[in-house]
Amino acid sequence: MKLLVAGSSEVDAGKTTFTAGLVERTGVRGFKPRAGNGFWYDHDDYRRAVETGRLYGKDAKKLAAASPGEVRPEAINPVHRLWMPVPGGGKGLLGREERAFLVDRITPPAGEDRYVVNGTVNVPEEAERGLPLDEATVVEALPELNDLMARSHGPALDALGERIESREAAIVESYSDIARPLSAFVPDAVAVVEPRRCRVYDGERYAKACDVASGSAHEGRLEERVGHVTDLLDPAASVTLPALAGEERADLGAVASAYGEAYEALLSTV
Known part of the structure; x- marks a missing residue:
């Protein structure tokens, strides 16, 4: 099981809180390439x-x-x-x-x-x-x-990608609003997180949309932005995320409970 967490805004999308809670929920190692x-x-x-x-x-x-x-x-x-x-x-x-x-x-x-x-x-x-x-x-x-x-940089990231591929399960968090942090990574399911909402996508379709977006005329970038990818897809699910206080975000058990519906939607997409 390989999961990807991406964010639809450059800052404060809530990716790391969501990912850490998902690690707590599943017991699967998290990666931040x-x-x-x-x-x-x-x-x-x-x-x-x-x-x-x-x-x-x-x-x-x-x-x-x-x-x-x-x-x-x-x-x-x-x-x-x-x-x-x-x-x-x-x-x-x-x-x-x-x-x-x-x-x-x-x-x-x-x-x-x-x-x-x-x-x-x-x-x-x-x-x-x-x-x-x-x-x-x-x-x-x-x-x-x-x-x-x-x-x-490239070989170090490639080596991490090989480590992730060799694992039975892994959770990968992207950075900024980049659609995927490892170009060859094809997840089983994807969570796109933003304030108050999580959208869930089939991983293979998301990876194909990344390939399409990278060949578009948006910016001529090697890294695809989340918005350009999700514009090409319909989510498998969309779940409202509750706001969490600082002490709740620091308690991964509380995060796993509060985001339980989103995690269920993500895991059921695998």
């Missing part, structure tokens, strides 16, 4: 990680803690990106308005963490002190970064 956090908006999480010489975010940490066994966030999240806001600074190295990439962490299977640093910006002092960036690869232009991503 790609993730990122911000130096400014997620500063506490950033500080906690780099002060221990590591780089990961709260989403991967939550899924690792929810998953059975002893799981490091880096083991389920091979690619993590740290961002920095750049107010009024125009487009950064990756062409994102008012946001610059600072550091990437790539964790290959059975290997040590590797780091990539944006040489066009100043890396925060805490990251300089806490992370082994003296050995990091420095990039200063987009072609350099693209080439490096093909040689390092």
